[in-house]
Amino acid sequence: MPYTAQKPPAKExxxxxxxxxxxxxxxxxxxxxxxxxxxxxxxxxxxxxxxFPERQPEERPRERSIxxxxxxxxxxxxxxxxxxxxxxxxxxxxxxxxxxxxxxLLLLAADRVxxxxxxxxxxxxxxxxxxxxxxxxxxxxTHHGLQSRRGQKRVDLVHQPLxxxxxxxxxxxxxxxxxxxxxxxxxxxxxxx
Amino acid sequence: xxxxxxxxxxxxxxxxxxxxxxxxxNDAIVRVTRAAICGSDLHLYHGMMPDTRVGHTxxxxxxxxxxxxxxxxxxxxxxxxxxxxxxxYCGSCYFCARxxxxxxxxxxxxxxxxxxxxxxxxxxxxxxxxxxxxxRVPFADIGPSPIPxxxxxxxxxxxxxxxxxGYFGAQLGDIAEGDTVVVFGAGPVGLFAxxxxxxxxxxxxxxxDHLEYRLEKAREFAQAETRxxxxxxxxxxxxxxxxxxxxxxxxxxxxxxxxxxxxxQHVTAAKLKLQGGSPIALNWAIDSxxxxxxxxxxxxxxxxxxxxxxxxxxxxxxxxxxNQCPVKRQWPRLFxxxxxxxxxxxxxxTHRIPLEHIADGYHIFSAKLDGCIKPLIVPAA
Numbered sequence: 244m245p246y247t248a249q250k251p252p253a254k255e256x257x258x259x260x261x262x263x264x265x266x267x268x269x270x271x272x273x274x275x276x277x278x279x280x281x282x283x284x285x286x287x288x289x290x291x292x293x294x295f296p297e298r299q300p301e302e303r304p305r306e307r308s309i310x311x312x313x314x315x316x317x318x319x320x321x322x323x324x325x326x327x328x329x330x331x332x333x334x335x336x337x338x339x340x341x342x343x344x345x346x347x348l349l350l351l352a353a354d355r356v357x358x359x360x361x362x363x364x365x366x367x368x369x370x371x372x373x374x375x376x377x378x379x380x381x382x383x384x385t386h387h388g389l390q391s392r393r394g395q396k397r398v399d400l401v402h403q404p405l406x407x408x409x410x411x412x413x414x415x416x417x418x419x420x421x422x423x424x425x426x427x428x429x430x431x432x433x434x435x436x
Numbered sequence: 437x438x439x440x441x442x443x444x445x446x447x448x449x450x451x452x453x454x455x456x457x458x459x460x461x462n463d464a465i466v467r468v469t470r471a472a473i474c475g476s477d478l479h480l481y482h483g484m485m486p487d488t489r490v491g492h493t494x495x496x497x498x499x500x501x502x503x504x505x506x507x508x509x510x511x512x513x514x515x516x517x518x519x520x521x522x523x524x525y526c527g528s529c530y531f532c533a534r535x536x537x538x539x540x541x542x543x544x545x546x547x548x549x550x551x552x553x554x555x556x557x558x559x560x561x562x563x564x565x566x567x568x569x570x571x572r573v574p575f576a577d578i579g580p581s582p583i584p585x586x587x588x589x590x591x592x593x594x595x596x597x598x599x600x601x602g603y604f605g606a607q608l609g610d611i612a613e614g615d616t617v618v619v620f621g622a623g624p625v626g627l628f629a630x631x632x633x634x635x636x637x638x639x640x641x642x643x644x645d646h647l648e649y650r651l652e653k654a655r656e657f658a659q660a661e662t663r664x665x666x667x668x669x670x671x672x673x674x675x676x677x678x679x680x681x682x683x684x685x686x687x688x689x690x691x692x693x694x695x696x697x698x699x700x701q702h703v704t705a706a707k708l709k710l711q712g713g714s715p716i717a718l719n720w721a722i723d724s725x726x727x728x729x730x731x732x733x734x735x736x737x738x739x740x741x742x743x744x745x746x747x748x749x750x751x752x753x754x755x756x757x758x759n760q761c762p763v764k765r766q767w768p769r770l771f772x773x774x775x776x777x778x779x780x781x782x783x784x785x786t787h788r789i790p791l792e793h794i795a796d797g798y799h800i801f802s803a804k805l806d807g808c809i810k811p812l813i814v815p816a817a
Contacts, residue, residue: 244680244681245682245727246681250614250682251679251682253614253639253640257637260634263659265777266776266777266778268636269778270632270635271613271637276607276636276769277765277766277768277769278608278762279607281535281536282534282536285533285535286533288535289528289532289533289578291526291527291575291577291578292577293528294528296460297461299459300459306558307546308545310548315541315543316542317460317524317526317542317552317575318545318562319552319558319562319564321493321558321562322489322490322492332487341549341739347486347712347739348740350486350487350559351483351486354483354489355483357490358443361443361491362444373449377447377448377449378446378447379795379797379800381796382796382799382803382805383803383805385796386800386805386806387806388803391803391804391807395647396648397647398697401699402702402706403803405707406446409446410445410446410447
């Protein structure tokens, strides 16, 4: 009871817990816990044989947070910026610190531009985007989609239909748009004839 | 080589990509033998993490065999079987010198607030991840470690993040003998945190989720009491009732950005991306813990703001502790616990999926189908 000084009695004693749970209390002493204390100064512990790492060559201009003094000596080179999404990303990095919501919202916007542009470009390749295979939706039929939900008290079932809208919505809209454009063009063609 | 690539929210595929190359003298190239999908990968998959680029390969939990090393690598040889922490870190910056490996300042040009993480967007450095046949491993002398001969790949891969993070989360709780510990989330990190709480002397461990099959695992694997929050009008009140209205001594948020249980929070964060994460579990943790207690945050949140109940945390005099786990710091002690049989990480593996079918794996894990708790990816299957 918090209304009096003593802690409520334990449901099980330490001896009972030690008998029931393998390893109970093995790290009872904080000295046995590897992240206690949080900071442990030992510049030799990691095995680094440098004071400052040798610099990775910057083969192409690499965007960076303006909170950094310079480009970090090592960095990832996956997916360099390109096109419109790349311009948005470079602007966001050059203009806004990590403390500004605009920085992150611009990066999220660039992500959507990137996804849309990549999908459109994929239709000019031999491997166009395929929402059926890429979403793994077939597993709804092979891995008990119905059974995994029926009779369960899953609170996520309320908003899972939104996932369908998020995933299928742009494809349906694009399909309807393409169909409307096709009809308009074919009508215009008939009028000219 | 074959690699998973992101194509847009909820869409991934396997593509032919160039095999990674040595880009720095202390790089290694590792041939992946086992990878995993982490709950935090779902935040990328769902398009929540800013600067997640089309073509990026995810995967920060992986083990493999060293295939090539750079000219300055001293501690690894080609052919070594290695486990690689999810953190990329230099070992020599201000933070690494103090053991804060997850906060390294020399590996992520895109952000100062977070270190480098394999396959976790450009916000975490722009490094491709391990859901592929090969992966570039920077600072090969610092992060990777040979897998002990007695340990199999399925156990080792879970030590690269999930187990280490759960164990770290329990440590951040500052658990004292007899403490009541409540863990929000019965995913792999939550289950490992619950199990670790016993190692630190907890007197009572309660795990909360809404997925009954995961709560069953919490009872069986972590010997924990469980509560299905969907069965209660208000889980915070239930936590008060079950602790004689004192509140838990320690609460651990092992859910993070896509928490469920409050439609407004979930939709604004996970669907509309207007928050860095949906802090439902974190708010429940703040409200469930006793005054003066400790909240440990292991759930991953994005860099944007989130609607967290700081007023309650202040008024209750709470200690809030959190970080990405500095994985390698945990390993020597965790190796002992695994070897002693106190922890068996691979008990949580429910699915083994060939790399070619990884899109199926993501959907199964994301939609919580088929009793999925931890899916492994097998590149060479």
